[in-house]
Amino acid sequence: MKDIVSEIDDYLRILFPVHRSITGEGNRETLRILQELIPIRMIEYPSGQQVFDWTIPQEWIIRDAWIKGSNDKKIVNYRNSNLHVVSYSRPIHKKISQKELFTHLHFLEDLPEAIPYRTSYYKENWGFCVSYNDFQRYFSNEDNFEVYIDSEFKNGSLSVGELLIKGESAKEYLISTYLCHPSMANDNLSGVILTAMLARELMHRKLNYSYRFVFLPETIGAIAYCANNQEAMKKIDAGFVITNVGGPGKHGYKQSWHANHPINQIIESTFRENEIDFITYSFNIHGSDERQYSSGGFRINAASITKDKYYEYDYYHTSLDNLDFVKPEYINESLQIYIEAIEKLDKNIIYENIFPNCEVMLSKHGLYPQTGGGLLPDDSTLNELDLTLWLLFYCDGQISLFEIAEKLGIDIHILYTTAEKLFQKNLLKRCDF
Amino acid sequence: MKDIVSEIDDYLRILFPVHRSITGEGNRETLRILQELIPIRMIEYPSGQQVFDWTIPQEWIIRDAWIKGSNDKKIVNYRNSNLHVVSYSRPIHKKISQKELFTHLHFLEDLPEAIPYRTSYYKENWGFCVSYNDFQRYFSNEDNFEVYIDSEFKNGSLSVGELLIKGESAKEYLISTYLCHPSMANDNLSGVILTAMLARELMHRKLNYSYRFVFLPETIGAIAYCANNQEAMKKIDAGFVITNVGGPGKHGYKQSWHANHPINQIIESTFRENEIDFITYSFNIHGSDERQYSSGGFRINAASITKDKYYEYDYYHTSLDNLDFVKPEYINESLQIYIEAIEKLDKNIIYENIFPNCEVMLSKHGLYPQTGGGLLPDDSTLNELDLTLWLLFYCDGQISLFEIAEKLGIDIHILYTTAEKLFQKNLLKRCDF
């Protein structure tokens, strides 16, 4: 059996060249490849469907695109990089002056080797992206060009991958990633692969809570999914938007909208326990699909654990965000942090003491040393009797286990073991189960 | 057209000599003169009317008063200062010994040139107020005096001036000033004139909220007004008691009873933006009519912006609080602060996002740059797109615009412009409208 880093490496290589967008065959192909790992259900939302304030667009098909210079040589060729064409460019084929072409040409003077990534989803337009080096070499001294984009719009659908992993409780966490960015490794092929690996891992575990995994195009995909799953989504309290997890830079996390929500404390405690230095990004209204999930109608506390967060690294949204920049080892590091954080989230149960009137008779339930009157044990560390008593004291059907653990200054895993013993003995009940 | 400082100066001179009290012709005359500026409605509450725990008193008429010494010369003469007579003194005319007179004579040893201001509204009594210098000169060496007070009590009414300035919302702010103090310039002719000027200014503006202006005698007037307008007054959340706004000393403000109410933050931000040094006076149960408005039955957050606050200056409640002490320029400074604070209050709207489910499609509403994928703009300052997104995120029908502005560290005027654009585009609705 392959080790996980090699697996990640394989999927990086297979999926990197696929031309994804907000709709289209590239997205479906990506989801089909991920089905090798996990049983993703593919959902299609038809073009023209109204989803809240938005409309599902037509599918965009891109077959070829190039620009020729005066000597009839192709100086830009879509076959070399699918970033060369502005996403959702309309078809065009004509001779064109330098002046007119330049209004459709994107490059980055500050990063001369990089092809930038540009889109025009909702305004009919066309365009090319080139490196500044190529721009200087091929474009600055010529007056006339021939441009060709063989694209097409047609009624089709927007594709979403969904996987519901059932735990004992029907209460769900949301785990969302976006697959609309073509051929950029950190943003967000890294997130797509991590999410699939994470889902596979959780499928093999006995879980307390349920996990709703979604793979969808950013913004329009999240909106379409929310609109088509309102009831389920409005019940969700927290989750993750998995993105930008494979760069060489620092670990970090973007907080969910409510800074005091346990999900943020759980992420921080996970970093600290692993002695990982991390950057905290406050919630900001810019970002990824937490914009949709945090909106007034949903208010899901969605956080992102990152390694080289979007906006923050030089190669962001360019062709240099490639397989030289991203390493499978980095993705695996992020994966392990996600797994540990979810292990805690999964144990963050709200219990309620079934016998709230006075203490239960601990010895009757096999929970007490049997000769009384001794000294209190050294209380510099809490022993199991302490935890038992504190749990029976605190658990009122309101406070969550992580909150009790924080009050007691103790690891949630240790407290969970005691809580589950009390649950097995029918002293605590689990709320939301 | 006259400039505002000259206007203030004129009204100071016209109104200063009028003998005001808690009832009477002087109050009505004052209101009639203010009617040159604004269409005050005059309300009369008849003597004997029960208002909560109080009873509207009879009107007090004062025609003349003097004290003669042994040589039959008037050593105190009401014609020289209406402060010489204790307000609501009963009529008297008799020869009197030094010993008896002294129990009815008020002066200030520490401020020998000042005639103090004294009242006896609710206990039948009579008295004179003199400067300590006069006391020493005319009273200390004589044994017999003749006192004369030609006053009268009769059933009449307590007069209140009211002006309702309607804004788009029926929700009101209260703006109250008291006019019962005779011939003292800072306390409170300054407040009366500022209030009238402020009302005239607001009448010429398009306002979001409505403003309930009242000119009334302190305490009994505020109580009478509350008792006769319970329903309206119990709906009011905040406002101002305008008083002591024209002295040479420092600017300051007395906080409303709930220190965290936005009105207090708005006042402070106004001072800071104008780089005005100011004193903060915590809410205190002594003071002016905020005592009534803050009581349990109303709990209006009423603040006072002051310049030389009552209690705090040497000439307080004496004849030295006169037109040498108060300057129209000072009153105008206070007026401008009030206007700026009210401009903010008037914009402190609670909005609600009409499309709370996910983000709206900004480009469809003309709110988004049309080629996607670019870098995040330098976020050291918030641009209009940022403000749009934050407003749509925050506006939930609960949080007020000033509170959002504080969270974003931005001026409410700037945020209001964006909010109103979203309101015009039917993305936000205004609550309480």
Next chain:
Amino acid sequence: MKDIVSEIDDYLRILFPVHRSITGEGNRETLRILQELIPIRMIEYPSGQQVFDWTIPQEWIIRDAWIKGSNDKKIVNYRNSNLHVVSYSRPIHKKISQKELFTHLHFLEDLPEAIPYRTSYYKENWGFCVSYNDFQRYFSNEDNFEVYIDSEFKNGSLSVGELLIKGESAKEYLISTYLCHPSMANDNLSGVILTAMLARELMHRKLNYSYRFVFLPETIGAIAYCANNQEAMKKIDAGFVITNVGGPGKHGYKQSWHANHPINQIIESTFRENEIDFITYSFNIHGSDERQYSSGGFRINAASITKDKYYEYDYYHTSLDNLDFVKPEYINESLQIYIEAIEKLDKNIIYENIFPNCEVMLSKHGLYPQTGGGLLPDDSTLNELDLTLWLLFYCDGQISLFEIAEKLGIDIHILYTTAEKLFQKNLLKRCDF
């Protein structure tokens, strides 16, 4: 009439030798002796009664117990100390090897002169407790012993002493002490005697609130009492568990479960006013009967004022916790602190202003200086007018007098005097009365 220290001394001597346990004649004898001081009602809960998760045990009767060494001499004799027998030891009479005996023998190597205190209430067992010195002298060199315990279990009852002291309000504070520990002076004969003295003191006072005194065996007694008095106990908000009040060490208090509850602030202010250094013990789930009273079904804020708190002193739960260790003077010191704290609690009334609309007319109610217009009195200290105004402002039927006193930085006794004057004048009403 005897002074209180002598009285305490007498009762220490009378009650110290009585063999108390969780049930039995020693407990009834103790309560009967306390009936000389206060009219305790004796309640008997029969053996076998189900009380929440527990069952009232049989009574344990102990008549004699000894161990003989090889020379037939008694080397341990129950007549010398009732701590020699593990509480609730079953009867036994047999020859026994050293090895078997040692599994039933308790001693403390670190405190070689002390006989430890041990119990086995809920597991049938037997055992002896000896000093380590005796252990070495009599046990370590012998191989064969004869053990004899003349005890008996029989259906009987668990005895609780109850005294309800009625104040004007039916709202009760709980005052609980435990009497199950045999022949230890600080833990808890000191608490039992203090509680009786405190009750006698309160019986002679005019009280606002009612006080529910209970004398009961720890844990099972508190549980039995709660189970049999659920309705009354669930109405109680706060109280004391009186224990360990007579040692030579430092004063201190264990906080009730809700650290911000006024009872904790009241205790601290009492210590501070008496310039007594004190230790604050945070609420902890170990301890005494606050474990039961603080449980989810009751959530009573029960604090303990201590002098040499259990767990914290060397002689804890040994024969050295005796009348050489505890002094009646110490118990009296603790008693005075309890009395002062209860004086404050008893005044911690929630008032409601009967005239919440605007201020009342103070002069009409004889509450105002009768010539107006003077300067504000020096407000470095609050005068009675200030207190009157603040009380009328704050009292809304929610906030308690101690909370207002804290806001004003003033002693509750002073504020209470003013509040009661306003109550007498029908301006305030007392809630819960």
